[in-house]
Amino acid sequence: MTDTRSTCPYCGVGCGVIISSEAGQITGVRGDPDHPANFGKLCTKGTTLHFTATPAVTRQTRLLQPLQRMTRKATPTPLGWDAALDLTTDRFAKVIKDHGPDAVGFYISGQLLTEDYYVFNKLAKGLIGTNNVDTNSRLCMSSAVAGYKATLGADAPPACYDDVNHAQCLFIVGSNAAYAHPVLFRRIEEAKKKNPAMKVIVADPRRTDTAELADLFLPLQPGSDVMLFHGLLHIMLWEGWIKPDYIAAHTTGFDDLKALVRECTPEHVAQVCGVPKADLFTAAQWFATSPATLSLYCQGLNQSSSGTAKNATLINLHLATGQIGKPGAGPFSLTGQPNAMGGREVGGLANLLSAHRDMGNPAHRAEVAALWGVADVPSKPGKTAVEMFQAAADGEIKALWIACTNPAQSMPDQATVRRALERAEFVVVQEAYATAATCDWADLLLPATTWGEKEGTVTNSERRISRVRAAVPAPGEARHDWRIVVDFAQRLESTLRPGQPTLFPYPDAETIWLEHRASTRGRDLDITGLSYEMLEHQGPQQWPLREGDATGTQRLYADGVFPTADGKARFAALPWQPLAEPRDSRYPFSLTTGRLRDQWHGMTRTGTIGRLFGHVAEPAVQMHPQDMERRGLKDGDLVHVTSKRGSIVLPVQASKEIGLSQAFIAMHWGAEYLSGRGSNGEPLAGVNALTTSAYCLTSKQPELKHAAVKILKAELSWNLLAVAWLPDDRAVAVQTELRALMPSFEFASCVPFGRERGGVLFRAAAHEAPEAAVIERIETLLGLGGTDALRYVDKRLGQRRTARLERSDGATRLEGFVLAGDVRAEAWIKPLLQDELPAEAYGRLLLMPGAKAPVAVVAKGKQVCTCFNVSEDDIGAQLKSNHGSDDQRLAALQNGLKCGTNCGSCIPELRRLVRAHPASGHVLQVA
Ligand code: SF4
Numbered sequence: 001m002t003d004t005r006s007t008c009p010y011c012g013v014g015c016g017v018i019i020s021s022e023a024g025q026i027t028g029v030r031g032d033p034d035h036p037a038n039f040g041k042l043c044t045k046g047t048t049l050h051f052t053a054t055p056a057v058t059r060q061t062r063l064l065q066p067l068q069r070m071t072r073k074a075t076p077t078p079l080g081w082d083a084a085l086d087l088t089t090d091r092f093a094k095v096i097k098d099h100g101p102d103a104v105g106f107y108i109s110g111q112l113l114t115e116d117y118y119v120f121n122k123l124a125k126g127l128i129g130t131n132n133v134d135t136n137s138r139l140c141m142s143s144a145v146a147g148y149k150a151t152l153g154a155d156a157p158p159a160c161y162d163d164v165n166h167a168q169c170l171f172i173v174g175s176n177a178a179y180a181h182p183v184l185f186r187r188i189e190e191a192k193k194k195n196p197a198m199k200v201i202v203a204d205p206r207r208t209d210t211a212e213l214a215d216l217f218l219p220l221q222p223g224s225d226v227m228l229f230h231g232l233l234h235i236m237l238w239e240g241w242i243k244p245d246y247i248a249a250h251t252t253g254f255d256d257l258k259a260l261v262r263e264c265t266p267e268h269v270a271q272v273c274g275v276p277k278a279d280l281f282t283a284a285q286w287f288a289t290s291p292a293t294l295s296l297y298c299q300g301l302n303q304s305s306s307g308t309a310k311n312a313t314l315i316n317l318h319l320a321t322g323q324i325g326k327p328g329a330g331p332f333s334l335t336g337q338p339n340a341m342g343g344r345e346v347g348g349l350a351n352l353l354s355a356h357r358d359m360g361n362p363a364h365r366a367e368v369a370a371l372w373g374v375a376d377v378p379s380k381p382g383k384t385a386v387e388m389f390q391a392a393a394d395g396e397i398k399a400l401w402i403a404c405t406n407p408a409q410s411m412p413d414q415a416t417v418r419r420a421l422e423r424a425e426f427v428v429v430q431e432a433y434a435t436a437a438t439c440d441w442a443d444l445l446l447p448a449t450t451w452g453e454k455e456g457t458v459t460n461s462e463r464r465i466s467r468v469r470a471a472v473p474a475p476g477e478a479r480h481d482w483r484i485v486v487d488f489a490q491r492l493e494s495t496l497r498p499g500q501p502t503l504f505p506y507p508d509a510e511t512i513w514l515e516h517r518a519s520t521r522g523r524d525l526d527i528t529g530l531s532y533e534m535l536e537h538q539g540p541q542q543w544p545l546r547e548g549d550a551t552g553t554q555r556l557y558a559d560g561v562f563p564t565a566d567g568k569a570r571f572a573a574l575p576w577q578p579l580a581e582p583r584d585s586r587y588p589f590s591l592t593t594g595r596l597r598d599q600w601h602g603m604t605r606t607g608t609i610g611r612l613f614g615h616v617a618e619p620a621v622q623m624h625p626q627d628m629e630r631r632g633l634k635d636g637d638l639v640h641v642t643s644k645r646g647s648i649v650l651p652v653q654a655s656k657e658i659g660l661s662q663a664f665i666a667m668h669w670g671a672e673y674l675s676g677r678g679s680n681g682e683p684l685a686g687v688n689a690l691t692t693s694a695y696c697l698t699s700k701q702p703e704l705k706h707a708a709v710k711i712l713k714a715e716l717s718w719n720l721l722a723v724a725w726l727p728d729d730r731a732v733a734v735q736t737e738l739r740a741l742m743p744s745f746e747f748a749s750c751v752p753f754g755r756e757r758g759g760v761l762f763r764a765a766a767h768e769a770p771e772a773a774v775i776e777r778i779e780t781l782l783g784l785g786g787t788d789a790l791r792y793v794d795k796r797l798g799q800r801r802t803a804r805l806e807r808s809d810g811a812t813r814l815e816g817f818v819l820a821g822d823v824r825a826e827a828w829i830k831p832l833l834q835d836e837l838p839a840e841a842y843g844r845l846l847l848m849p850g851a852k853a854p855v856a857v858v859a860k861g862k863q864v865c866t867c868f869n870v871s872e873d874d875i876g877a878q879l880k881s882n883h884g885s886d887d888q889r890l891a892a893l894q895n896g897l898k899c900g901t902n903c904g905s906c907i908p909e910l911r912r913l914v915r916a917h918p919a920s921g922h923v924l925q926v927a
Contacts, residue, residue: 004471005032007458008046009451010600012335013037013183014460015046019452019471026053026452026472034539037460043182044598044866044905045606052605053452060732061608063434063447064476076445084444089491091426095399101130105388105397109404110137110337113456113468115512116481117348123489126372127503131382134350136405137340138385138701143302144333145344146699147311150572153564154524155344155356158556159294159330160462164191166328169199169290174300178209178908179597181334186904199286207657209908216282219659222590222706223579224273226306229313230261231269232284233320241288246322250560253571260573288321292328303705305580308698312572319569325557334461341459345525346516350382355520371519372503384700386693392420403430408437409602409670412702413645413693414685430484433604435736437672447478454480456509466540482509524563579706580694587708593667593687597905598866603668608732610754614863619669619749622655638714638747638765643707646689649676649714649747674749675742683743716746716765718798719823723753723761723833724782724816731758734781738762744774755869769798775820784816792847801847811838828853865899865906879917889914
């Protein structure tokens with residue numbers, strides 16, 4: 001058994017992991033106790049990483065050799081690496097020759113390592129001569145970049161995780177950290193426990209689990225954040241809570257801002273934001289007068305048509321009150337992806353240059369060109385994510401290279417994205433996972449290595465650079481991302497710079513990193529004192545770490561000097577702007593998107609683990625119960641959710657987390673898991689069929705947090721539910737094959753199922769039964785097509801029942817079933833299968849439409865604790881008999897059921913359940 005220290009590949013917390021491996025296989029993962037981001041802790045996603053890398057899963061999910069499609073929609077066929085790279089070189093060289101360098105585009109990823117990012121950036125800007133290189137980080141944090149630069153002068157988060165231990169006031173806004181940054185949220189919970197006097201303010205349109213820790217919750221209306229921040233500043237000014245000395249010594253532009261916020265009276269702000277006036281005063285007072293105030297924020301501010309203004313006007317509050325540059329204080333943007341920061345550092349975005357240099361600055365361009373040994377780098381900003389796909393849809397970009405990201409799932413306005421992928425003349429997809437939706441559009445698929453196989457570095461939210469290390473060799477013919485770029489670039493050089501020495505002389509990742517390090521000399525993120533060796537011996541380090549420094553820099557701006565021409569920070573006098581697409585009578589709901597606790601992005605990795613579907617099993621749109629009642633909807637009803645761009649069908653679910661006239665769909669539900677047939681017969685495209693690509697004009701980050709939609713009941717009378725256990729080495733492959741059948745129905749979802757065993761759950765609905773062949777195909781894929789299955793068919797009534805039973809350990813158990821037509825028996829048949837209960841007693845009832853179970857079979861309810869498989873019902877039963885304060889009852893619950901005692905991801909939900917269940921057993925409705 002070998003242990004390898006590395007970093008979790010999911011979120012921007014950047015937890016250290018120790019990977020166990022044996023005989024070339026990853027066998028386990030645990031938190032690294034010495035890593036300063038997590039000190040040994042991991043969340044549900046981190047603790048289950050090794051399940052995504054078992055041989056059974058990788059055989060079904062991984063791309064293991066280059067594949068070429070001769071025509072779109074054709075089955076791809078294998079080709080060798082040399083042929084694949086020659087083909088790519090020929091196609092890209094021809095497009096560049098015929099149409100110029102701006103006719104190609106690279107869409108890359110915050111999941112790439114810094115070294116991968118660096119060579120992609122150099123390939124586009126240094127060799128080809130286009131700035132058309134952008135990344136999915138554009139969807140994640142480009143507003144944070146723009147906000148920092150507009151106010152503090154550089155893209156540098158000034159705070160660190162340790163600041164949660166020093167803060168006296170924590171302002172969490174536009175961030176569901178309990179789900180999106182769970183291990184950081186554990187640190188916040190501990191800090192609050194140690195210091196109950198610390199005030200926690202949470203501002204969000206949704207009352208998420210993060211709000212469970214709040215002393216004050218501000219349920220602001222979608223898109224009203226800038227008005228909230230201006231209103232808080234107005235109150236601070238009025239009450240004399242600002243710091244005139246700090247403002248005079250360290251900032252400029254305050255008078256303009258003061259004039260702007262004069263109109264933002266508490267009455268006006270309360271009305272626009274939907275927040276009571278008294279709460280505005282409390283928030284302003286706590287923020288301004290606390291000895292140290294730390295703001296934590298994320299996509300709620302960033303994914304907005306006024307994302308830059310939201311970021312900058314929050315930073316205004318810190319500058320006006322001097323809440324920056326001291327322990328426990330500062331505006332701290334949390335990054336979504338594990339290496340969004342690394343991408344920013346190497347300038348891997350269409351409007352940036354290496355080491356935080358500006359594309360519009362001729363001196364900066366000259367420095368980068370000199371470093372790379374080229375005559376110049378282009379000055380015209382490239383196409384950002386939304387612009388790039390629009391340009392491809394318009395025929396302007398003809399060759400697209402997509403690496404380590406899944407735009408056919410994650411980009412807004414999928415109709416445009418799909419037009420782009422269809423129209424582009426040549427699409428290269430460089431990917432680890434063959435199951436990503438974007439692979440279906442590739443002319444050429446290049447197999448890449450992934451977590452557990454790669455070497456390099458990543459930077460987390462607090463500017464901390466960590467090593468990523470390989471525990472096992474690359475599978476099949478997969479190559480490292482940087483290696484693929486270098487192999488291609490060296491070929492392209494023979495066309496674009498014949499006879500000249502290569503710009504890509506890299507034998508390994510470290511050589512690339514050393515060039516990146518050299519590019520940072522004298523810059524705000526200077527890491528000339530850092531080396532791979534130092535990371536090996538001293539562990540992860542925060543930038544800057546200049547030559548001669550013994551260690552990295554924990555906090556920035558303690559001296560009040562900012563990286564601007566005059567050393568002063570700049571107030572941003574930016575007015576509040578309404579949403580790009582306001583609600584109206586035709587589209588009366590504000591749809592927002594966000595994360596689930598146990599899933600990651602498009603779920604190419606987490607979507608292979610059944611146990612991660614215990615908390616939220618299937619796609620749904622959440623609405624306020626009053627909105628549902630007004631529309632005659634009940635839990636589980638199917639609804640059409642429709643925006644100006646597209647429409648999807650899915651079940652509705654009541655949730656008091658959601659505000660009135662608002663709705664929520666998790667960002668993860670792409671067409672791989674949620675689809676169906678549109679009115680024109682075309683396949684539906686998941687949640688991002690609905691979202692808008694309207695973006696912030698400064699940061700170009702799209703408004704994924706709001707789209708105006710209408711929600712109407714879907715009258716689909718014919719239903720289907722098919723569930724079966726499957727062998728571990730078939731479950732993911734079956735799910736992939738079932739996807740092809742989803743457009744046979746108006747609504748269909750397909751998800752993994754099961755905890756210790758693997759299975760698949762397929763649910764669908766339509767106006768009428770599809771052809772029998774479609775259901776027979778589903779049965780065959782689920783192992784229910786043979787003569788050993790029991791079957792009942794009534795073609796006239798569109799009813800069908802299939803069940804397969806197996807005898808083992810002295811009992812007969814259900815292995816799989818199909819209910820078609822009437823699915824009411826789901827209430828007892830599904831638990832019978834899920835809990836592997838003896839099924840002899842049910843005999844022919846399994847085949848009778850609408851049959852009730854003869855003995856009580858009760859579903860266990862939603863799984864709350866993933867680690868110990870504890871359900872909401874188990875918790876409710878235990879809470880009936882425990883007494884004391886909320887904290888004591890939570891502790892008793894944890895002692896009794898073990899829930900929340902491993903990774904802790906469920907603690908916020910446990911806290912909510914404690915409040916909802918007084919000891920009498922009477923369930924309160926918690927608003
Ligand atoms: Fe990974 Fe969870 Fe840590 Fe994020 S908080 S880095 S997902 S273990």
